[in-house]
Amino acid sequence: MKVSIIGASGYGGLELIRLLTHHPHFHLESLHTSSMAGVPIGAESNHLAHLPYILEEIDPEKIAKTADIVFLATPTGISKELAPSFHDLGVKLIDLSGDLRLKKTGEYEKWYKGASAPAKILNEAVYGLSEWNQKEIEKASVIANPGCYPTATLLGLAPLFMEGLAITSDIIVDAKSGVSGAGKSPTAVTHFSDMNDNFKIYKVHQHQHIPEIEQQLGEWAGEIDPVSFNTHLVPMTRGIMATMYVKLKRKTTTHELLDLYKTAYENQPFVRIQPEAHFPCTKQVYGSNFCDIGVAFDERTNKATIVSVIDNLMKGAAGQAVQNANILIGADPSAGLMQAPLYP
């Protein structure tokens, strides 16, 4: 299978290159840019100096002649413009942006402050939460890859929802991310001297991942109340930790909850449930496609505390995108993705 990457010079695109240049089923056919056509990828990104690729312009007709699958690692707002032409040319699409994820009328406009993608492509798009939507992904022609925070959050909450154990009001998600989650372009917020030795809350009550999380929880539970979700920037390069607090319908034990989580993910190679009284940290998934989850029942509040960690660029973006591409072609979802995390 031949694949191409649009937005190859960005953080998500670079991670896709890392995964796809030695993948057992995909041949990386071409890399595309809106601003640097003709530049070798190794000149733009020195860590890829061993690769022969030259960045090429974005010409959907030309790309469609050689690529079976196109990854859009492009900013929100750009993917919705590019997706329809590739789709019309019969290319399968995996979009890393938020453009194709929100289905309910008016939600995209409200949270992303722009016009949503055309209904035709939006209706085609399947939400690519690999572990929970595999059957739909297998048949998809367009995959809306989940956001980084929603991936950590939804994988952490799913077993409680599937079991019908969660009370669907007053859910709290307290999330933190490394700075690479903000992409390659430096800003006043991500500037080293402002970020180093610092810890920041941002987009309070306004994060664009709130409707994405509520949409999926709503699909699992029917109706849910609005979720309290806030995000923080941590002075580290990669990693997301989502700490979640959920009131339960009945008393339980940590042991019982862990059994529920282990059963829910027993056939999923990338979700690793921690032993009792162990909680994951971001470094244990660094550079990998794993999502590690720790769970405890708080007898005093009748709430479950769930801690879910991922690498934002891997399971939160490129890793899950390749997992979805594997599912799309009927391959083992873990093909080319079982590297151990980088440690220390």
Ligand SMILES: NC(=O)C1=CN([C@@H]2O[C@H](COP(=O)(O)OP(=O)(O)OC[C@H]3O[C@@H](n4cnc5c(N)ncnc54)[C@H](OP(=O)(O)O)[C@@H]3O)[C@@H](O)[C@H]2O)C=CC1
């Ligand atoms: N970083 C993360 O952890 C995550 C990111 N995402 C999403 O993935 C997508 C990519 O993110 P990320 O790689 O971090 O972002 P970056 O900003 O690092 O890279 C985006 C790339 O898109 C290209 N681009 C910019 N403008 C245009 C345009 N008009 N047309 C085509 N290409 C353009 C740029 O490359 P060039 O100038 O060469 O065209 C740029 O390098 C985004 O939608 C983001 O929201 C999702 C989950 C996690």
Ligand SMILES: CC(=O)N[C@@H](CCC(=O)OP(=O)(O)O)C(=O)O
């Ligand atoms: C640290 C940081 O800034 N992270 C970004 C995540 C961006 C992202 O994943 O965007 P979409 O999923 O909407 O495409 C943010 O919070 O907006």
